[in-house]
Amino acid sequence: MSNIPQIKIPATYIRGGTSKGVFFRQQDLPEAAQVPGAARDALLLRVIGSPDPYGKQTDGMGGATSSTSKTVILSKSSQPDHDVDYLFGQISIDKPFVDWSGNCGNLSAAVGSFAVSGGLVEASRIPQNGTVVVRIWQANISKTIIAHVPITNGEVQETGDFELDGVTFPAAEVQVEFMDPADGEGAMFPTGNLVDDLDVPGVGTLKVTMINAGIPTIFVNAEAIGYTGTELQDAINNDDKALAMFETIRAHGAVRMGLIDNIEEAAQRQHTPKIAFLAPPAEYTSSSGKQVTTDDIDLLVRALSMGKLHHAMMGTAAVAIGTAAAIPGTLVNLAAGGGERTAVRFGHPSGTLRVGAEATENNGEWSVVKAVMSRSARVLMEGWVRVPGDSF
Missing domain, CATH: 3.10.310.10 (Diaminopimelate Epimerase; Chain A, domain 1)
Structure with a gap:
């Protein structure tokens, strides 16, 4: 023994x-x-x-x-x-x-x-x-x-x-600043587009924003996949069919972003990219019982991490949200009402979070100096x- x-x-x-x-x-x-x-x-x-x-x-x-x-x-x-x-x-x-x-x-x-x-x-x-x-x-x-x-x-x-x-x-x-949050080569949008059509077998062709900022993230409209954006964890995590759908979208998005060569590799890259679904503001009750109103937020975002809906929001995904919201024309920006902005307030399953980011465009290329949020x-x-x- x-x-x-x-x-x-x-x-x-x-x-x-x-x-x-x-x-x-x-x-x-x-x-x-x-x-x-x-x-x-x-x-x-x-x-x-x-x-x-x-x-x-x-x-x-x-x-x-x-x-x-x-x-x-x-x-x-x-x-x-x-x-x-x-x-x-x-x-x-x-x-x-x-x-x-x-x-x-x-x-x-x-x-x-x-x-x-x-x-x-x-x-x-x-x-x-x-x-x-x-x-x-x-x-x-x-x-x-x-x-x-x-x-x-x-x-x-x-x-x-x-x-x-x-x-x-x-x-x-504790205030945290994420400097130059796009990826190392500055390819914030790996396809060169603010919005792409992503073909996902068994799901359909989805409008997505794929961004490398904070962490590689795939954003999709909640309505396009049958959700409202007000969902809490149990609505997703107790639904094996939904989890399989999100993983399929994530895998095909990862290939499109150039993070992996084929969808089979996604299983060995669970941490990135993230996948999130979003919607315009709506009232809901958070997991703690707190009422979130449309006056509290600019949009709704729900994100999955390691195959499950996150109970709140990953900090790196919050950077991606703030960065994408600052760039007119992304799905995140459009869900928040469009236009130019330097900060965004979003609703997540546990409540709300504010993140700031300033984006600039130079010769058609977007860059962000930093994204800022407070944590503890x-x-x-x-x-x-x-x-x-x-x-x-």
Whole structure:
């Protein structure tokens, strides 16, 4: 009978925005896991409790949802004029797979705080009281994120009265700026079009906006696929036929965006692209019982992550929403009423969110300098995680 002792690894369990994840400093990981590869992936899978055929992640730190099956590795930045390198791993729940293809916008709100408390930001830059600006290099997508972290009595302030729909309790506000959120080559619209006709077998030809901003995202009108845009999680996640339809649309959109070569590859790229459906403003009751009125929002958006409808909104998808809303003629912009705008308020299953973005057009090419939103973050537990010594 095997009896391999467990090892313990310094780690911190943090809520960032509407997500939770296990945060590590790279230097604290076992040597074999300090570099990309099979050992690192195996370790993170075991920490979170995947793959789990029961879908519960009972034997790990994961929470059995895409929002809570996440890991973060931070290190002193290798980039000039940055404080910290931020690497994000989205852990599959039921498969032995770590997706490194994109960022987590929600956990981005916790990166600055963890970098400060973890000694990854120069002490001379941290005020006794005030705000420290943490420049983050997002290593998955090679982008800069700027987090404005509140400091009280020389330490990160986590409590406060900022309320974020999708999070039960108030906390301190952390403003996050996603700089130049389009992809590395600047191809914000990979097909060159603001709106495309996407042929989806078994579904039909759909009008879609496909954008690389924050995270690659496919937007489709709710009405075109039989929805109103006011749906909550159970209306989608309890409908296997609907989930299969969304995955089919996502796979064909991924091919059209050039992210994969054929639809079969989509199963190994679960984190990106995202798929979202949208509609003009309408009244609805959020999952918390809060009434959302047409005065509160400019449009409705529902987004799926890792094959399920998200309970609120992914931070990176919010960047895509804000960016697309700022560009006249996209489906997002049209659902919000059209015209030029520098911010948009949208309704999601848990309530509302505001995100700002400024777009400019030059010789027919659109670009966005940055997208801005406010989130919050709070340390839930710190110490060590334990894994069997032969798990990686």
